[in-house]
Amino acid sequence: MHNLAGESPSGCLRHNRQALLQDLEQLSQTRSTNPFRPGSGILPPLLAGRERETAAFEARIARTREGQPQHTALLGEWAIGKTTLLMHWRRLRQQAGDAVVLSMAYPQSADEFLAGLITAIDAEVATDWPRQLDVELGLDVGVARARIRRPSRDPERELRAALRRLIEHQAHRHRAVIVLIDDVDLLPMTGDVLLRLRACALELYAADLPFALLVAASSGLFDAVRSAHEPLVRFFEPLSLGPLDAGDAIRAITEPVEETGVRFDPEVVGEIVDLAGGRPYYLQKLGYFAFDAAIDERVTQAEFAVAFERAFASVNQEIFAGRWARMSPIDRQVVAVVARSTEPRPSGDIEAEAQRLGVRPSAARQSLHRLAAAGQINRLASGRRGRYAVTDRLFQRYLELQTCEP
Ligand SMILES: Nc1ncnc2c1ncn2[C@@H]1O[C@H](COP(=O)(O)OP(=O)(O)OP(=O)(O)O)[C@@H](O)[C@H]1O
Ligand SMILES: [Mg+2]
Known part of the structure; x- marks a missing residue:
């Protein structure tokens, strides 16, 4: 039986099915999921580099286990990859059998923070060995949890007790306990909390228990x-x-692009790498918008030009606009002077130029220190006197645009 077009119904069906499959295949190729993950504390598709830091961390844990505890402050600029590395290290150490507690600090009182940390440690105890908890402490996990929730009058003592429970359990199995605390400088009393953690650790040393602390913060x-x-x-x-x-x-x-049907021209990869200056957040951001701009599964310099503007607008909105709004008028003037030159300049030159704009040299000097401490400009040491520059090319462009407005 033939229909009017001279095709059998089954042939027609087969043809439609084939066309549909082709469409689907094309759709899945052109719409391969964007592998890049711009954000904060989001695991990247590929954790690039960081071998040196990971080896240093592992060596410190090994020494801790041998009875020479070593504690760490992981320091780095905003979005340089601290949280990502903490999550990576947590996974590595958990796979090796250690107990790892990861806690995030945020603006809260020292006592509130310590209470949260105790809860996190007890949760590790409860998930890792609920049975032992029953047997060793004669406690039901539910009871233990209820006890944890009660506000504590002496958080330091409770913290020590919670840590000791976890550490002693681990020590039987020759495993360490590692406490990772992210963004510790968000606490209003950072120094106070660090001193209390140190006091707690020193008491545990006396018992020779394998325990290491790591705090992450800005430089x-x-x-x-x-x-x-x-x-x-x-x-x-x-x-x-x-x-x-x-x-x-x-x-x-x-490497993440290779897993997809999309291709970036080598010139595009070169531009992304140059613009990012090794900053992983920019790599993810630029990679993400470049991937989205692909035409026929290819990103050439023409597509990247469009992608760059989108990525730049997105960083402006997320980061630069707020940063600029929080700066004092003097900091704005000084940072603009620093950004005007592509070469690092001695503080004396910058102070002289700022003075022509009406900023006193002493105020300009203080501003330089402030901006450098906040990671908004870079101090390149050369002898005693520092030279300053804005090495972040996206921020430099933002400042250029900001200050050429009428
Ligand atoms: N080694 C890496 N390779 C590739 N991408 C990375 C790497 N480290 C971090 N990233 C990516 O960079 C971005 C910022 O990372 P992360 O949030 O870990 O930085 P951070 O230093 O904790 O920043 P914050 O200042 O927000 O605390 C994320 O999108 C993350 O996926
Ligand atoms: Mg972080």
């Missing part, structure tokens, strides 16, 4: 607490997290 952590709490700097050994090197930055872009 200026110890500038703020140094004068008041000198011992902290020696207790929490700094481990700096910087930009990715060019090879790792290239991998961070090319």
Whole structure:
């Protein structure tokens, strides 16, 4: 039987099905999911680099287990990849059998923060060994949880007790306990909390228990607490997290793209890597918009030009606009002077130029220190006198646009 078009109904069906499959295939290729993950605390598609930092962390844990506890302050600029690394290390150590507690600080009182940490430690105890908890403490987990929720009058003592329970359990199995605290500088009393954590750790040392603390914060952590709490700097050994090197930055872009049907031209990868300057957040952001701009599954420089403007607008909205709004008028003038030159300049030159705009040299100098501590400009040490520059190319462009407006 033939229909009017001279095709059998089954042939027609087959043809439609084939066309549908082709369409679906094309759709799935052109719409391959964007692999990039711009954001905060979001695991990237590929964790590029960080081998040196991971080896240093692992070595400190190994020494801790051998009876020489080493604690760490992981320090780095905004969005450099601190949270990502904490999550990576947590996974590595958990796989090796250690108990890892990850806690995020936010603006709250020291006692509230410690109470939250105790809850997190007890939760680790409860998930890891509910049975033992029943047997060893004669407690039902529900009862234990109810006890935890009660506001504590002496959070330090409770913290010590909670840690000791977890550590002793782990020590039987020759495993360590690692407490990771992210964004510790968001606490209004950072120095106070760090001192209390240190006191707690020192008491546990006496019992020779394998326990390591790691706090993550922005690079200026110890500038703020140094004068008041000198011992902290020696207790929490700094481990700096910087930009990715060019090879790792290239991998961070090319490897996730390879898993998809889309291709980035080599010039595009080069531009992304140059613009990002090793900053992982920019790599994800630029990669994300570049991927979205693909035409026929390919991103050439023409598509990237459009993608760049979108990525830049998105960073402006997320970061730069708020940063600019929070700056004092003097900081705005000084940062604009620094951004005007592509070469790092001595503070004296910057102060002289700012003075022509009506800013006193001493005020300009203080502003330079403030801006550098906040990571908004970079201080490149050369002898005693520092030279300053805005090495962040996206922020530099923002400042250029901001200050050429009438
Ligand atoms: N090693 C890496 N390779 C590729 N991408 C990374 C890497 N590290 C971080 N990223 C990506 O960079 C972005 C910022 O990372 P993250 O939030 O960990 O930084 P942070 O230092 O904790 O920032 P914040 O200042 O917000 O606390 C995220 O999108 C993350 O996926
Ligand atoms: Mg973070």
